[in-house]
Every structure is written in structure tokens, then in C-alpha cells.
Amino acid sequence: xxxxxxxxxxxxxxxxxxxxxxxxxxxxxxxxxxxxxxxxxxxxxxxxxxxxxxxxxxxxxxxxxxxxxxxxxxxxxxxxxxxxxxxxxxxxxxxxxxxxxxxxxxxxxxxxxxxxxxxxxxxxxxxxxxxxxxxxxxxxxxxxxxxxxxxxxxxxxxxxxxxxxxxxxxxxxxxxxxxxxxxxxxxxxxxxxxxxxxxxxxxxxxxxxxxxxxxxxxxxxxxxxxxxxx
Amino acid sequence: xxxxxxxxxxxxxxxxxxxxxxxxxxxxxxxxxxxxxxxxxxxxxxxxxxxxxxxxxxxxxxxxxxxxxxxxxxxxxxxxxxxxxxxxxxxxxxxxxxxxxxxxxxxxxxxxxxxxxxxxxxxxxxxxxxxxxxxxxxxxxxxxxxxxxxxxxxxxxxxxxxxxxxxxxxxxxxxxxxxxxxxxxxxxxxxxxxxxxxxxxxxxxxxxxxxxxxxxxxxxxxxxxxxxxxx
Numbered sequence: 001x002x003x004x005x006x007x008x009x010x011x012x013x014x015x016x017x018x019x020x021x022x023x024x025x026x027x028x029x030x031x032x033x034x035x036x037x038x039x040x041x042x043x044x045x046x047x048x049x050x051x052x053x054x055x056x057x058x059x060x061x062x063x064x065x066x067x068x069x070x071x072x073x074x075x076x077x078x079x080x081x082x083x084x085x086x087x088x089x090x091x092x093x094x095x096x097x098x099x100x101x102x103x104x105x106x107x108x109x110x111x112x113x114x115x116x117x118x119x120x121x122x123x124x125x126x127x128x129x130x131x132x133x134x135x136x137x138x139x140x141x142x143x144x145x146x147x148x149x150x151x152x153x154x155x156x157x158x159x160x161x162x163x164x165x166x167x168x169x170x171x172x173x174x175x176x177x178x179x180x181x182x183x184x185x186x187x188x189x190x191x192x193x194x195x196x197x198x199x200x201x202x203x204x205x206x207x208x209x210x211x212x213x214x215x216x217x218x219x220x221x222x223x224x225x226x227x228x229x230x
Numbered sequence: 231x232x233x234x235x236x237x238x239x240x241x242x243x244x245x246x247x248x249x250x251x252x253x254x255x256x257x258x259x260x261x262x263x264x265x266x267x268x269x270x271x272x273x274x275x276x277x278x279x280x281x282x283x284x285x286x287x288x289x290x291x292x293x294x295x296x297x298x299x300x301x302x303x304x305x306x307x308x309x310x311x312x313x314x315x316x317x318x319x320x321x322x323x324x325x326x327x328x329x330x331x332x333x334x335x336x337x338x339x340x341x342x343x344x345x346x347x348x349x350x351x352x353x354x355x356x357x358x359x360x361x362x363x364x365x366x367x368x369x370x371x372x373x374x375x376x377x378x379x380x381x382x383x384x385x386x387x388x389x390x391x392x393x394x395x396x397x398x399x400x401x402x403x404x405x406x407x408x409x410x411x412x413x414x415x416x417x418x419x420x421x422x423x424x425x426x427x428x429x430x431x432x433x434x435x436x437x438x439x440x441x442x443x444x445x446x447x448x449x450x451x452x453x454x455x456x457x458x459x460x461x
Contacts, residue, residue: 048355074358087356091374104370105361150360 003186004028004058004154008044008051017041017210020054026202027180027187031194031221037210038190039084042156045188046081047074058154078105080147080155080185084162086139088131094142095127101150114149120182121145121175137168141175148183155179155187161196169196176200194221234431240407241415242435248323248411249391252331253384256338260383261373264342285397286336294400297329301401325402326409330394334387341386345379346372378451385447392439412436 004023011017017037030038043049045056047063050071056064058079063072080101088097098118102109118124121141131139140160147155160176161169177200180187191197197204197218204221206214214220234242266272267279285293301308302320311317319325349372357367373380395413402409404418416432419425 046359048359073363074355075361075363077359078361079359081356081359083352083356087352089353089357089371091377100357100362100370101360104357104366146360 004045004056004188006041006045006054006056008041008054008056008064010040010044010049010051012040015210019207019210019212021205021212021215023186023188023205024203025184025186027189027200029197029201029204029218030188030190030207031192031197031201031204032207033192036207038192038207039158040210041207042081042158042188042190045154046079046156047072047077048081075104078150078153080150080152082140082143082147082155082157082160084159086131086136086143086163088134088139088142088146090131092131093127094123094129094131094134097131097142098123098127098145098149101146105150107149107151117145117148120178135168136164137171140164140172144175144179148179148185152185155183155185156190157187158190159192160189161191161193173199197221234435237406238415238432238435241410241412241432244323244326244407244409245392245411245413245439248326248330249388251324252327252334252391253338253388255327256331256335256387257380257384260335260338260342260387261380264339264346264383267339268343268346282339283336285333290333290394290396291400293332294329294397297325297332297397297401301325301328319402321402321405321409323402323408326394326398326411327391329397329401330391331387333394333397334390337390338383338387341379341382342376343379345376345382348379349375381447381450385443385450389440389443392436392443412439 003025006022007020009016009018015037017040019037019041030041032038040049044051044064051064051066053066054064055062055066058077062068062070063077064070089100092100099114102114118127121144123138123141123145126134126138126142131142134142140163144157144160157176161172164172173196179185180200180202189197189200198221201218203217204215205212206220263278263282267275298320299305301311303309303312303318308319311319317324319328353375354367354371357371358364362370393413394411395417398409398411399414399417404410404414406415410418412432412435416429416436419429419432
């Protein structure tokens with residue numbers, strides 16, 4: 001059964017997006033060049049941007065349906081979103097940041113789960129710090145932890161490595177792979193880097209100029225041509 | 231020198247009470263209006279903006295007079311509040327607080343509005359995806375991030391209220407024990423031959439209070455700012 005079904009249209013200035021794809025569990029990569037509309041698509045899945053037409057369903061529940069007038073606000077969608085730039089709350093320390101999603105989603109405190117996520121992402125030594133004092137890689141790990149503790153039904157990762165230098169990219173990637181293998185949350189992973197997608201994704205949706213041009217397993221981008229995108 | 235007479239104490243106590251009440255009551259409105267101006271586009275926004283800043287540019291006597299004809303016992307708003315809530319402003323200390331609140335309002339709204347405009351709204355989006363509804367986003371992200379501006383606005387309004395004279399004396403007159411604040415008391419003393427010697431103590435108190443307000447606000451602002459810089 002498909003976890004996520006997306007069929008959306010959106011006009012943004014001169015840019016027209018019309019995308020339709022389905023995603024099973026595991027990690028679905030939205031792969032394509034910058035400006036192809038990948039972030040627009042995940043914003044619509046999260047509920048931060050309203051499509052002009054179409055529908056979005058998660059586990060058979062409609063999150064958005066233009067025809068039926070359904071549009072769940074972001075806080076009712078239970079979808080974790082890890083942004084390109086982390087977006088940690090500057091007025092909260094790391095522990096409070098990680099705990100924020102759990103608190104707002106109304107889940108009871110669960111020290112075991114907290115400890116597990118903190119250990120998996122290796123942020124235990126940072127808990128008292130403010131986001132400003134973290135490195136880019138540390139910030140992204142905290143952002144991932146924050147999204148995980150809200151117990152999302154789906155996790156959106158929008159180029160989580162894009163703002164990092166090569167060294168930090170290598171530092172984060174193993175955590176993401178661990179996340180895929182341990183957390184058992186379906187993920188949508190946005191990237192324009194073929195090497196990254198090959199390592200983490202279980203299926204690939206290729207996006208170009210606002211359209212889905214192909215969707216299949218990772219073998220879709222085994223072809224070395226895709227490396228040219230980088 | 232600092233053994234104040236009961237009358238002087240009354241003036242000091244009244245000034246503080248008027249200023250604190252004025253600031254406390256104005257603050258929720260200041261945050262609401264600051265938020266409206268920072269975040270919303272609506273018909274008449276420029277007009278609202280203008281009306282709020284009016285007390286800053288109008289002669290205080292005019293503001294006081296306008297308060298008198300609208301909030302006085304026979305004014306439309308004053309009569310309504312008296313009839314339905316038993317709330318009387320004219321010639322009462324509550325009227326002094328109202329005048330001070332109105333006079334300080336533009337100084338309060340401005341830093342709050344600027345602070346709200348400076349907030350990265352993508353943080354609010356992030357909070358929404360984490361399960362926070364709009365009210366909780368406001369309470370847990372927007373408000374704390376705007377706190378330095380809110381404190382600055384409150385202190386500005388408080389300081390303005392401490393020093394207010396023109397609008398207050400026009401609206402609620404200069405009644406010892408009821409509406410005679412430090413400023414009004416100094417003014418009264420200076421009208422009496424040989425009153426300067428008595429006035430000087432109140433002048434020193436006014437200076438001390440204003441300085442204290444500034445120091446306290448500096449301290450708060452620095453603390454609030456520090457939260458974003460890290461420990």
C-alpha cells in the first residue's frame with residue numbers, strides 16, 4: 001500500500017508546477033536540479049503552502065483535497081519537516097528544541113525515547129547549548145531529533161545536507177542512514193545530489209521544471225549521467 | 231533631605247501607581263496593535279497607524295482635552311463606562327492613568343512592531359509543522375522572540391507616564407492625593423513663592439526614578455538579548 005499519494009498543481013508567478021507521484025514506506029527521494037519545484041512540493045505536503053488544485057493523502061487520510069475543500073493546517077498533519085537551514089528556535093536550548101515537537105503534539109514525556117533519539121544523533125553533549133553555538137552539522141542533527149520526537153507519520157527532509165560543507169556532509173549521512181534503518185518512519189528526501197540519493201533512497205521520483213519525469217527504484221539514477229547535475 | 235513629607239510621598243506613590251497601571255493596561259493593546267501593524271494588511275491601516283502616533287505629535291493639552299470630551303462624565307465613552315461598568319475617569323487617578331497610557335502608547339507600539347517585523351517567520355512555520363496551533367506558535371515562538379522589543383516598549387511607555395504632565399492636568403486636573411503626580415506637584419510648588427526649595431526634592435526623585443527605569447530596562451534587554459547569543 002502506498003503511504004503517500006500526491007497529485008498537485010500550483011502556479012507561482014511564472015512557474016507552473018504539476019506533480020503526481022506515490023510513495024511507499026522507506027525513503028523516497030525527490031531528485032532534480034535546483035529550482036525544479038522540489039521544495040514547493042514538500043511545503044505543500046507539510047501544509048505550509050496551499051496547492052491550487054489536486055489532493056494529498058497520507059496513509060489513506062486526506063490532508064488536502066481541493067475538490068472536497070479539505071485542507072488540514074500544518075499542526076494537524078503530524079508530518080515532521082527538517083528544513084535546509086535547520087530552523088532551530090534561537091531562544092531555546094538544544095534540549096528544549098528537541099522536546100518542542102513532542103510538547104506541542106501533546107505526547108507524554110518519554111525519557112527512554114528521548115535518550116534513544118539523543119544517542120542515535122549523538123547530541124547528548126550539546127543539550128544545554130543554544131543553537132547559535134552549534135556547527136551546521138550539529139544543528140541539522142538537532143533539527144532531525146526535534147522532528148523525530150513529535151512521532152511523525154512522515155518525515156520530510158529538504159536538502160538537509162545542502163548548507164553543509166563536504167566534511168559535515170560526510171558526518172551527517174551516516175545518521176540519516178541510521179534513521180532510515182532504525183526509525184521506521186517513511187521519509188521524503190529532497191536532493192539534487194545523485195550520490196547522496198543513491199546512498200539513502202529506496203525509491204526515486206525525478207522532478208524537472210515542475211513535472212515528474214520518472215519514478216522508480218534507485219536504479220533509475222544508477223546512470224552516471226545524473227552526476228552531471230551536481 | 232530625603233525625609234519626604236506625607237504630601238510628597240503621596241505624589242511619588244501616585245506617580246508610580248499611575249505609571250504602572252497605565253503601562254500594564256496598555257501592554258496587551260500595544261502587543262495586539264503592534265502585531266496588527268506588523269503582520270496584517272487591511273483597509274484603513276495607514277489611518278490606524280496615524281491615529282496611534284497622534285499623541286506623539288499633538289500638543290498634550292489637545293490630547294487631554296480630547297480625552298475630557300470623550301472620556302469625561304458627559305462624554306460619550308465616559309458616560310457609557312460610568313453607566314454600565316461604574317468606571318469613572320474624570321478627576322480620578324484612573325483618568326491620570328488613562329491619559330498616561332494614551333500618551334505613552336505610540337512609544338510602546340513602535341519597538342514592539344519593529345521586533346515583530348524582525349522575527350524570522352520561517353521559525354513560526356517550523357513550529358506549526360511540529361504540532362503547535364496558531365495560538366501556541368504565538369505564545370512559544372513569536373512572543374519570546376519579540377521580548378526585547380516588548381520590554382523596550384513597556385519601559386518607554388512607563389518613562390513617558392512618569393513624566394506626563396500636559397494631558398493629565400488638562401483631563402483630570404491637579405488634585406493632591408488623587409491626580410497630583412510628581413510632575414504636577416513640582417509645578418504646583420513652583421507657583422508658590424519660595425517653593426523651589428521644596429520642589430528640588432521631588433526633582434531629584436524624578437531623576438532617580440527615571441534613571442532606575444532606564445537601568446532596569448537595560449538589564450532586561452541585555453538578558454533577553456543574551457538568550458539568543460548563547461550562554
